[in-house]
Amino acid sequence: MKKYIYLDNAATTALDAEVLSAMLPYLTEHYGNPSSSYALGREAKAAIEANRKSVALALGVSPLNIYFTSGGTESNNTAIACAVNELGCKHIITSSIEHHAVLNTVKRYCERSAIDCTILTPSTQGFLNLQELEDKLIEKNKEGIKCLVSLMHANNEIGVLLDIEKVGNLCEKYNAIFHSDCVQTIGHLEMDLKKYKLHFASASGHKFHGPKGTGILYASERVKLSPLIIGGGQERQSRAGTENVAGIVGFGKALELSMRNHPEESTYIRSLNELMRNALSQSIPDVSFNSPIDGLYTVLSVNFLNAMPGSLLLAHLDRAGICASGGSACSSGSDGGSHVINALGLSSSGSTVRFSFSKLTSATDVDEAVRALSAIFQSTVPVA
Ligand SMILES: Cc1ncc(COP(=O)(O)O)c(C=O)c1O
Incomplete structure (x- = not known):
């Protein structure tokens, strides 16, 4: 080689060998469809729910807040779509250094619907001016326009970190919805999502030795998640499609290992x-x-x-x-x-x-x- x-x-x-071992039985003997009511299906369903619990525990939230997705891109798209289509957000505040999974999604909503956006420009070191963010939130709040703030926790190219606790407090103060793309931090930093007053957070399994094509969207109980992918009633009616059982098991194992070590x-x-x-x-x-x-x-x-x-x-x-x-x-x-x-x-x-x-x-x-x-x-x- x-x-x-x-x-x-x-x-x-690279996929962790222990993660692969945890996944393999769900690609072989436990192949049931988690929606099937017989024992083989129930085994698969039980594995999903056990991993939902362990992911929630690692992130300091309830299992009811965790939705399994196909990765960071889908999670980001789902959060933004939900904020715009269901939660009444008419203005999106984001930054010019977001991942394209956020930036291009925001741009599309602004081009194709009655949504406006503010794109914050960071300093040459990548830091955002949080006063500028607050000023925009004050302005929109006065106009009675609900905002979505979508800002990444760590930038994937330069690693600059956002003070998400401060941004969460600002969003709460001005009644804005807060989404953070945490793809580069969940699995790498100890995270207590409740503390940050987030409405949504995205993570991706392949960034911390889990399988590609796996992710989660955290959605707080303050929002009702609506599906981006329409079909069956999987993920509590919030994400249709037969679950990637082995992938979910791999995501859970990878997060457990990375937090333990x-x-x-x-x-x-x-x-x-x-x-x-x-x-x-x-x-x-x-x-x-x-x-x-x-x-x-x-x-x-x-x-x-x-x-x-x-x-x-x-x-x-x-x-x-x-x-x-x-x-x-x-x-x-x-x-x-x-x-x-x-x-x-x-x-x-x-x-x-x-x-x-x-x-x-x-x-x-x-x-x-x-x-x-x-x-x-x-x-x-x-x-x-
Ligand atoms: C910050 C950030 N957001 C989103 C994504 C997309 O995640 P995924 O590959 O799971 O769709 C990535 C992956 O490169 C990323 O680094």
């Missing part, structure tokens, strides 16, 4: 992130970092000043067996530029590579990547 140095864990992570694993991953930051500073001239020092520990976004175009740098890394992204996974290998880096005003000053780490990354992986980067820069003429 080809050996890769995998430094793209914000794009996806969080203290040691987060310390370890943070140390790799620091190792790479320090090694790059020492061995590559004109390097700077887009990730704040106190951002999400799994992500390190690096700016190579006056280097070759980003796509060429990624191609050199690929040739050396190193997996990394230009921005998010959607922009890996593309030179169109990342909408996040563009929004931060950093696109003209060099090429950006996002390295992201997991419990499976080793210090040797980091050393080899830094050595490969040094060799790439030594063997190529800088762009003037």
Whole structure:
């Protein structure tokens, strides 16, 4: 098997062997349809409900607040659709550095229905001005217009963190609905969703060693979730379609493991992130970092000043067996530029590579990547 140095864990992570073992019986002997009333079906249903309970426990909420979905994209779409179609939100406040699963969904509602939006622009470090958010909430509240605030907890490209507790308090004060895309934080940070006064939060299993195509939407009891996908009455009438039983079991197991091992694993991953930051500073001239020092520990976004175009740098890394992204996974290998880096005003000053780490990354992986980067820069003429 080809050996890769995998430094793209914000794009996806390898499935944990223990997660696979938990899933396998639900792909083989427990194959019943959870809606069937006989024992084989009931076994599948019981597995779903046991995992709903364990996910809820890990996030400090009730199992009634957890809906299983096909991933972060579906969860984001469902939350926004529900806020607009069912909860009376006529104005959406979001930011220019959201994932496309939020940004493009918001844009579509604004183009095709009587919904307005405000797109907040962060500072060059990625921080939002919460006073600007409050001013907009005050303005809309005075006009009697209900707002949806959709802001991500951690940015997937640079790892900047939002103070979701503060945003939750603001939303409560001005009667706004609050959704947060927590795809990069659920499974990586200890989360007590109740504390944050969220109405909705999204998570994705494949970001923390669970299976792809699995996710959850947390919906508070203050909202009644309405289905985006219409059909049967699964997920308490809120998400039609036969449940992905093995995927749900995998999501539950992956979250259980990541929360159980969080203290040691987060310390370890943070140390790799620091190792790479320090090694790059020492061995590559004109390097700077887009990730704040106190951002999400799994992500390190690096700016190579006056280097070759980003796509060429990624191609050199690929040739050396190193997996990394230009921005998010959607922009890996593309030179169109990342909408996040563009929004931060950093696109003209060099090429950006996002390295992201997991419990499976080793210090040797980091050393080899830094050595490969040094060799790439030594063997190529800088762009003037
Ligand atoms: C912040 C963020 N939101 C949403 C998504 C989409 O999640 P999924 O791949 O589960 O649809 C991703 C995945 O890259 C992400 O990083």
